[in-house]
Amino acid sequence: MKQGDTIEIRWHGRGGQGAVTSADLTAMSAIHEGKFAQAFPSFGPERRGAPVLAFNRISAEHPIRVRSGVVKPDIVVVLDPGLVTLINVVDGLKPGGCLIVNSTRSIEDLQGEFSGDWTLAVVDASSIARELLRVNIVNTTMLGAMIKTAGAIKMDSLTEPLEEKFGARAKANLEACHKAFDTTVIGKITVGGQKKVRTFAVAKQPTWSELLVGCAVTDVGSTKRFCTGDWKSQHPVWDDKKCIKCGICSLFCPEFCINQQKDGYFRSNDFYCKGCGICAQECWTQAIKMVEEA
Template sequence: MEKGRTIEIRWHGRGGQGAVTSAEITALAAMREGKYAQAFPSFGPERRGAPVLAFNRISGDTPIRIRSGVVKPDIVIVLDPGLVTLINVVDGLKPGGALIVNSTRSVDDLKQEFSGDWKLAVVDASHIARELLGVNIVNTTMLGALIKTTGIINLESLNEPINEKFGARSKANFEACNRAFKETVLSEITTSGPKKDKKFQADRLPKWNELLVGCAVTDVGNTKRFCTGDWKSEHPEWNNDVCIKCGICSLYCPEACISQQNDGFFRADLFFCKGCGICAQECWTRAIKMVEGS
């Protein structure tokens, strides 16, 4: 690392995807290399599926005293592909920096979305995580992409922090990380494409003290104001052969978006379903399965 320089990283994810854990592991790995590091989340009323932020600062030789959130990052990492079109993930990204995205799209395709003087790196981390971890939680996978793109820490430095965090599951997490390291595709500095001018609209989300309790967390009128459907990377599928029409799933859905159909079976309105998976967890006959895609 350049002497006297502090690298700032901003992680964009959704509640439940492990953005905060990624930031923590990155900081621990950097400290094991003798660097100075910080990791901290942006606190808010986030629920599973809602956009969340986490931050790192890493310096090779200088103690870090600043404690505020990162607004002009050197590196931006996007754990959820859907966020690219939802918010301005490159807000404040410094020239010469890097944007690292989990996406099935090619680098050339994704490049059309942005304009700026930084590197673009793309990896299909969801696919890797599903294959090697069995779940679409891409935090450790994206660490491989971060290291390939920036070299800010060494792959080996992740050993202890990943072991500490994941115990028996650490082997699969290492594999996912290593595979992302190999499969991440980099582009040269990008300067073309329409400039996005979207800001993260935190004011579109309900504040914690506006949320009602029960079925739900949001009342019907409130639910309709927020298109939570575009938060999801998975959606529920019902098996009518197993469903006994008890309606438990609809009681637990935090978006109150499951309703009984004319045939008596239950279905979610995917425009509001945020893919949290609570219905599948609560269905005691296992009639609901979460499947990839929105």
């Protein structure tokens, strides 16, 4: 990376994967090096599993007064492989910038997803984290890939922040970081590649005049943009013996993904149910139970 300017980093992850911790550790390491640094997250009201962002700004020379989210990053780090085809992770990435992805896919395969003048780095961080940390949380592992590819901070600077944050678990996290550093594959993306963007078909929703009971629906939740079913950690299960087919659950579902079946009972669409549990709370006969995902 070019030294002297402020380096801006955008972390893409899902709620619970530790993108915010990655940004925190990066800033703490930079400060440990005597630099100025910021770390802050950005997420909406969604829950565990939803796409989240975290940001860093690092400057070796001057305090950072900008407080807004990073829209033109020098470095983009993607913690969840599924996000590559779900959202435009390279949005605003500066020419000559770095895109670092956790994926089991080969670098040649991933190169075809993007078009731009960027460095692309790939590491199988999930396998490293499972092996060394016994859990698929890749935040510290991806730091190793980021350090190797973009050098925004030094590996040595990480030790103290990791010990402060993880205590006895710091050693394993540092090992994961080093393993990612050693195994990250770095290549180039060139202009002209074909970016594949995943799109979702959302069923046409009824207008207010087509609804069976009096209710106006202004819009569905985030189902138009995301396959929200990807991020649920629990799902509703119906007990038809208790259900009186009133349809209240379907009216309260923020994703508008509960439909009446031919037999008159209601069910959710698992592709779009995000497991918020509102339907179970609103069902007045307790016919819905939320069950943890297997």
